[in-house]
Amino acid sequence: MQTVHEVVELSGHIIDSWSLPRAWDIIMDRGGNFAVEEIRVGTSKTDTSYCRLKIEAPDYEILELILSEVQQLGAVLTHADNVHTTTVEQLGVLPAKFYSTTNLATQVRLSGQWVQVEHIEMDVAIVVDEKNGRAYCKPMHEVEIGDQVVVGHDGIRVQPFERNRERETFAFMQSDVSSEKVKVLAIQEIARQMQEIRAHNGKILFVLGPAVIHTGAGRYIAELLRRGYIQVIFGGNAIITHDVESALYGTSLGVNLETGEQVEGGHRNHLRAINAIRAVGSIEKAIEIGLLREGITYEATQRHIPMVLAGSIRDDGPMPGVISDMQQAQRRMREEIQGVEMAIMVASMLHAIATGNVLPAHVHTVVVDINQSVVTKLADRGSFQAAGLVTDAELFLRGLLETLS
Amino acid sequence: MQTVHEVVELSGHIIDSWSLPRAWDIIMDRGGNFAVEEIRVGTSKTDTSYCRLKIEAPDYEILELILSEVQQLGAVLTHADNVHTTTVEQLGVLPAKFYSTTNLATQVRLSGQWVQVEHIEMDVAIVVDEKNGRAYCKPMHEVEIGDQVVVGHDGIRVQPFERNRERETFAFMQSDVSSEKVKVLAIQEIARQMQEIRAHNGKILFVLGPAVIHTGAGRYIAELLRRGYIQVIFGGNAIITHDVESALYGTSLGVNLETGEQVEGGHRNHLRAINAIRAVGSIEKAIEIGLLREGITYEATQRHIPMVLAGSIRDDGPMPGVISDMQQAQRRMREEIQGVEMAIMVASMLHAIATGNVLPAHVHTVVVDINQSVVTKLADRGSFQAAGLVTDAELFLRGLLETLS
Amino acid sequence: MQTVHEVVELSGHIIDSWSLPRAWDIIMDRGGNFAVEEIRVGTSKTDTSYCRLKIEAPDYEILELILSEVQQLGAVLTHADNVHTTTVEQLGVLPAKFYSTTNLATQVRLSGQWVQVEHIEMDVAIVVDEKNGRAYCKPMHEVEIGDQVVVGHDGIRVQPFERNRERETFAFMQSDVSSEKVKVLAIQEIARQMQEIRAHNGKILFVLGPAVIHTGAGRYIAELLRRGYIQVIFGGNAIITHDVESALYGTSLGVNLETGEQVEGGHRNHLRAINAIRAVGSIEKAIEIGLLREGITYEATQRHIPMVLAGSIRDDGPMPGVISDMQQAQRRMREEIQGVEMAIMVASMLHAIATGNVLPAHVHTVVVDINQSVVTKLADRGSFQAAGLVTDAELFLRGLLETLS
C-alpha cells in the first residue's frame, strides 16, 4: 500500500504529561501508523524526554488530520519550514486549508524566527503580518480581503499544558470537584489565587447567570466589587434586569429576596425595571438621578468596572446597555478579556461557554454550577483547563466572601 | 384600618378548574382579604359556577397587584368600564402603569364591545387602535410615540384554561411525563395530534437543538420534512452548522455519525462547514451548485419551509442565514409563529424558552429533553400549557417517525 | 345504567385548602359522578365550609376506589357506622379488603367513639384492639393470626392537611426550594424550628448519606451532636464506615479530608476501618480502648444518641452495629421514630425514602440534596409534607451550624 508520511518531534515531560502516549493513540485512532525513530526517556521526575516519530497515513487527508491533532500535543514538524499562508479573497471567508487554533500558547515561524501568536483563542484563524513580524488571531467573520492566513501545518508550534509535578497545588485545579468532594478546600484555594492576582493588580473576570440574583447572592458580588476583587463582568440581559429589579423593588422574578415570598406572579417587576431604566435612558442616568442606588450594576458602574452584556433570543426589553448584535458583543468580550488572569463563572451556561470560546488556556478558570451536566458540557467544548465545582452558587459565593474576609 | 376595594366576578368551571380557590389564595398571599358577595356552585360536572367577590387590600398598590393576578384566572371587574389607555411618549418606553399580558386569550372592552387582542403572547403590552376597533400585542422595544397602550385593569377579560373534564385525553397533555412513565403512549398521542393538524393543513413548529444532529436524529427530522409534518423550524447557529457538517463530512462535532467514532478533535469540521457555505454565499447557492445534497437544511430549503435561526453569543461563524441581531430575530419568530397549532421542542433550552415567550397558550406544546431540569425550567417561566417529556431525543424522534408511518 | 352510590361529607377549609375541588377531580378521573346535596361556603378567610356529596359510580369496585381516595381528603361516610374489621387467618397476610393507611392523622369509630390510630404511617394496616378501645398500625409482614384488621371504608376519618392561612410562615415549608431560590432564608427557618423544638426537649432526627463524610461535613454533624441538636440518626453502612475511616485515617474513600488529595485508590482505608472495628468487636469497645476518638459515631455513642444503621446489598463488611436483616432494621426505625418532631434528611436517597415510609405527616421534614430528581422522587412517594431544598449538603450544614451559633 502506498502511504504518505511526515516526521515530528516531541520533547519535554512528554511521558508523565501523557502527551506521547496520547499522540500514539491519535495516530492509530485516525487510521495511521508510526515508527519511533529515536526516543530518550528521562529517568527521574525532573528529567525531560524526547521522541522523534515517523507518522504514516494512507492518504494526505488523514495525515493532515493526524498532524492537526498531534500539533496540539506539542509535536513539531522536523523539516524547518516557515509557516505557510494564503491570502483571503472574500470578506469573512477563510482559505480552504486554514489552520484552526486551539486555546494553547502557539508560535509560528516567520523568516526562521518563532513568533508568539497574539491574543490566542480557540477555533479561529491566525493572520500573519509579515512586515512587522507579528501574528494574531482573527475569527472567521472578521477576516478581510488581503489578510495573510496561516494554512497547513508547517512552522507551527503549540505549547501543551504540562501537568504540574509539584504536590502542593490542590487536586481540584486539575479536574472537577464533584458535589461529593470537600468544597471548602476548593473555596480556600480560589480565594488564595484571587488574593495573589490582586496583589499584583491582575484582572479577575466574573461571568454571572441570573440565578446569582434569584438566590439573593447579588449582595456577595456587590461586596466583591467594593473590595476590588472583580475587574470585569460578563453576562446577559437577565442578570442586569433582575439585579435592577432587586434594587428597585426588592424582588427577583417576583420573589421578595428578604422573605422568600412570591410577591407577584413574576412577570411584572422585571418588565417594570427595564421600562424604568429605558424611560431615563441609561444605567448611568438612573444612578445620577438617584433611581438606582445599590446592587451589582450600581457598584460596577460607580467603579467603572466594565460589564459586557450580550443579548439573547429569549430576552425581554432589553435593558439599556445590553448589546443586541452578537458579533458586536463578541468583539466587546474579546477587548475586555485582555489581561484577565482568572475567570470565575457562576450559574451561567450560555455566557460561560461563550467566554470559554475566547479565553486562552493559561487563564485560571473556575466553573461553578449545581448541575453536573453544565460543568461537563463546558469541559467537553475544549475548555479543558477549567476547574469545575459542582455546588450551590449562593452558598459558594457566601463562603468565598467569608474566606476572603 | 382604611382599606381599598374592588368587586370582581368569576364564572365557568371555576371550582373544578380550581380558579376560585386559586383566586382566594392569591388575595390572601398578597396581603388582601375578600368577602363572597354571591356564590352559585354547579351541582354536577356539567354545571358551571359563579362567584362575585369583594376584594379588599390595605392600599392601591396591593389591590392592583391582586387584580393583575386574579385577572389571569378570568376575574372581571364588575363596573363595566371600557379599557383605559395611555399614549406612548418615548420610543420603546411604555407608560408606567402598562398592562402586562399573559399568553392566554384576552379581550379588551372598546366602546362597550369586547374585542379580541390579536397575536396574544406573554410579557408584552396591548396597543389599541380605537378607530378600527382593534387591539394587538407589542413588545416594549417596538412601541412608538403615539401608540395607545392599555393601562390598569378595567375593561380586560382573560380566558383562563379550563381543565378538560373529558377522560379520553391522555393525562400527559396536562402535565409532565417523567422518565418513569410510559412514553410510548405519549408518542402515540403526539403522533395522533400531528396527523389531525395536518389533515386540515394546520402548521406544526419544530424547535431544534444541536443534540438532534449529534445523536444522528437529523435523518428523522429530514424524513418528517419530506412527509410534510413540519411547517416551520426555529433554532440557532449550532443546529444548521452541525446539520451542514454532517451533510458535507458525515460528522457532527467531529464524530462520524455512521460509526460513532471520533474522527477528529471536533473543532475543524464545523468551521470548515461554515466556511464552505460562506464561500459560496448562501445555503440556496450551496444547494444549487450541488454542494449541499441532504439533511434538515437541505430538505427545508427545497420545500420552502422557513427556518428562523437566531444567533447567540457562543456562535462560531456564523453560518449564512443566521440572524445576528436579537430584535430582528424575535421579529422573524413572531411572523412565523402565526397560525402554528402545535410546537414540538426537542433538546433545546435557549430556543425553547424564546419560543415559549412568543407562543399563545392555546398552541399544543411538547417539550422533549433528557434533562428533567430543562423541562421544569420551561414550565417555571409560565409556559404552563407545555407538556414535558423527559426522554431521549434521538429515540423519541425515531419512535415518533415509526408511529407516524 | 345501574349505578351504585354513597354519600360523604367534607367540612373545614375545604375550598381554600382545595380538598373539595380535589375530591371532585378524583370522582370524575376515576369514572364516577357526583351531585352536591348541600353546600355552604364560608364567605371570609376565617369561615369554614361544608359540603355533602352523593358519589355515584358504575360498580362497587370503582366506588370503593373513589372512597379510598376521597377519604384521604377528609371525606367521611354519612351513615354513622363503626369501623369494620376482619380477622387475620394467615401469618403476615392481610384480609383482601384491608384498609391501607396514609401518613395523615386518622381516627376509627369503635362502639360509636372516634379513636385516634396510634403510630400512624403510610401503606400499612390498622389493627383494632376492641377490648381496650385502641387502634394502631401494623405492617403487612407483622400481622398475626387473630389480629382484627380494618377493612372497607366505614368508620374511618382522616384529617387532611389544611394549608396554613397565616402569612408569617416561610413559603419554603410548603413546597420545594429550588437551587434558584434564596436558601439562606430556608436555613434560618430550619434553624428557628430546631431551636423551638429543642426548647421543649423535642426530638430531631437526622438521616445521613455518606456524601456528608466525603465532603468533610462530618465535623458539622459532630458539632450539632455536641450542641444537643440531634436526638436520633438513621443511615447505613456507608455513613458509619466512612465516618470511622475519617476518624482513624483522615480519609473518606481515600481522599484526605484536610487537603482534598486522593491519598490512595479509595478501596483500602474503608475496608481497613471496618476490619479494625470488627477486630475489637464493637464501636463501644473501640471507643473504650481509645481507638475511635472523634467523629459522628464517636459523639453519638458517647451521648447515647441512637444510630439505626440499616444494611444494604451493596455493603462491604459490614461494620459492627449495622443491621443486616431488613425487617429487623425497619422495626428499629419504627421504635426510634416515636416522638420525632422534625426530620432532616441530607444527601441520602435510600434511607430518606425508607424514613419517609414510616414518618407520620405531621413531622416537619426537610430533604436536602444537590440533585433535583432525588428531592422530586421523595415527594412522588407520598411524603408530600416534606420541604425539599436543592442545595449543597456540605455548605448547607456549615450554614446551618453557623446560623444556630
Next chain:
Amino acid sequence: MQTVHEVVELSGHIIDSWSLPRAWDIIMDRGGNFAVEEIRVGTSKTDTSYCRLKIEAPDYEILELILSEVQQLGAVLTHADNVHTTTVEQLGVLPAKFYSTTNLATQVRLSGQWVQVEHIEMDVAIVVDEKNGRAYCKPMHEVEIGDQVVVGHDGIRVQPFERNRERETFAFMQSDVSSEKVKVLAIQEIARQMQEIRAHNGKILFVLGPAVIHTGAGRYIAELLRRGYIQVIFGGNAIITHDVESALYGTSLGVNLETGEQVEGGHRNHLRAINAIRAVGSIEKAIEIGLLREGITYEATQRHIPMVLAGSIRDDGPMPGVISDMQQAQRRMREEIQGVEMAIMVASMLHAIATGNVLPAHVHTVVVDINQSVVTKLADRGSFQAAGLVTDAELFLRGLLETLS
C-alpha cells in the same frame, strides 16, 4: 534522607495503554520518587515495551501504598518471592496487612508457580489453599479461623486492561455514551455482543430497577426472556412487586400501563399484589393456580431463570422470594454471577452498584440510565470497565428488542 525502596517490572503495551505514565503519576502523587533502571520502548503499534523501575519512598507505609496501586497496573516485584499469607484468628476479621483485591484477573505465586485467583471480585481478600495449589476470593465477613489470607505485595500479579488497539470495536465500549451521542449504534453493538454470547450458550445477566415496569418496558424484558437472551436477573422487591402488580391489575404504582392514566393513588395495588402472593405462599404457587399468568417474573419462573431479589430498608411487604438478609443475598448473587459474560443494568442504582461490586472486570458491562450522575457514580466506584449509556430505559429496551429481531 533515609528512604526505602523496591524494584518492580512492567511489560506489555505499557505506554499506549498508559500504564507506565500512570504508574509514574501514582509514585509521585503518593510522595515517592522513581528511577528508570531499564526501559525498552516498542517502536511500532504491535511491539510491546518493558520497564524496570526502582521506587523510592520516605517510609514503608508510603512504599506499601504505592506498591498496592502500581500492582493494579500490572507491576510485579522483581525479587521472585512466593505470596505471603497470615492465618485468620477471629471469625470475620482479616489480618491487618491483608491484600485487598481489584476486579482484574490476578495471580499469586504458590511454591514458585503462578496460580490464577478464582472468582475474582474487588475489595475482598484472597484465601490460599496451599495444599491444593488454589487461591480464591472471600469477603471479610466470610473468612473463618484458620484461613490463609494473602498479605503484603509479594508474589502477586495483576493483569491490567490493555486498551484495544483494533479500530473495529465501537468507541462506546471504552467509555460513556452521553445523551448527545448516537445511541442507535451502541444498541446495535450491544445486540451483536448478546447474539455472539448466546451463540456459544454464554450467560447474560440483567439487573433491573422498577422504572422498567413503570415505563411499560416489562413487556420487552418478558420477550427477551422468551427469546433466550436472559440467563439470570438481579433486582429487588420493587421490580418483582410492580411486575406482579402489572400482571394482576394492569397498573404500576397505580398507573394504568395501557392508557397512562393514574387509576388510583398508587399505594394500594402494589400492597394488594404482595398480599395476594403472600396469601398463596409463593410465586411458583401463584403460577400453578393460574393467578400469575404473565410478566417478567412469570416468564423467568417458567423458564427456571434465577431471579436474585435482594431486599432493602425501603421495602413494603416484602414479596415472597425477596431475601431480607443482606449477607445471604450477597451470597446468592456471588453464586449466580459465575459464568456471566455480559451484564446489562437498566434503571437501577442500588442493585447495579451491588452487582458491580462482585463482577470481575472481564464481564462486558453496560449501564443504562437516563440520569448522567447514576452512570458517573457507577464508574467512580471502580467498575471502570462498564460502558455507560445515558438514555431512556424504555426506549432503549424497545430498540434493543427490535434490533435483536
